[in-house]
Amino acid sequence: MQLAAKAMHLALYAVLVAVPISGVLMMAAKGRAFDVFWLFTVPPLMATDRAFGESLEEAHEMLSYLMLILVGLHAAAAVFHQAILKDGVLAACCRSAELASPPRCEDARVRDFRHKKLNAV
Numbered sequence: 001m002q003l004a005a006k007a008m009h010l011a012l013y014a015v016l017v018a019v020p021i022s023g024v025l026m027m028a029a030k031g032r033a034f035d036v037f038w039l040f041t042v043p044p045l046m047a048t049d050r051a052f053g054e055s056l057e058e059a060h061e062m063l064s065y066l067m068l069i070l071v072g073l074h075a076a077a078a079v080f081h082q083a084i085l086k087d088g089v090l091a092a093c094c095r096s097a098e099l100a101s102p103p104r105c106e107d108a109r110v111r112d113f114r115h116k117k118l119n120a121v
């Protein structure tokens, strides 16, 4: 189970890196410049090679669909842990998110805190 989780995370990181890189390389091989969030333009970074560009386009598409599948499987595994195994994996994710960010106003923890404070007066 832990090995599967490690493999899944590794695969997710791999596609997260490979998809944008294949996109950038595809644009370069096709001799096309591209904008980065309308801030600046990146010119083609290599000599135009249409055949290579087509292969990269296929790779880019395949990798992005693989990414979608992995994200779906990852979410399904989280639901499986929560609903079937009931081993608290999802709650552990929430706890680590809780530790990483301070409570926001709409958080139940803040509401509880305010409620207790009002009742104490």
Ligand code: HEM
Pocket: 016, 019, 020, 021, 023, 024, 027, 034, 057, 060, 061, 064, 065, 067
């Ligand atoms: C996480 C990042 C990315 C994801 C998930 C993603 C996903 C996709 C998908 C699913 C398609 C196929 C769309 C279709 O044919 O219906 C596509 C096409 C394309 N992507 Fe990306 N992409 C990403 C990053 C990039 C980057 C960084 C570039 C270039 C700077 C790029 C350039 C393109 C181009 C030009 C196409 C169209 C190819 C064509 O039909 O000529 N993508 N992308």
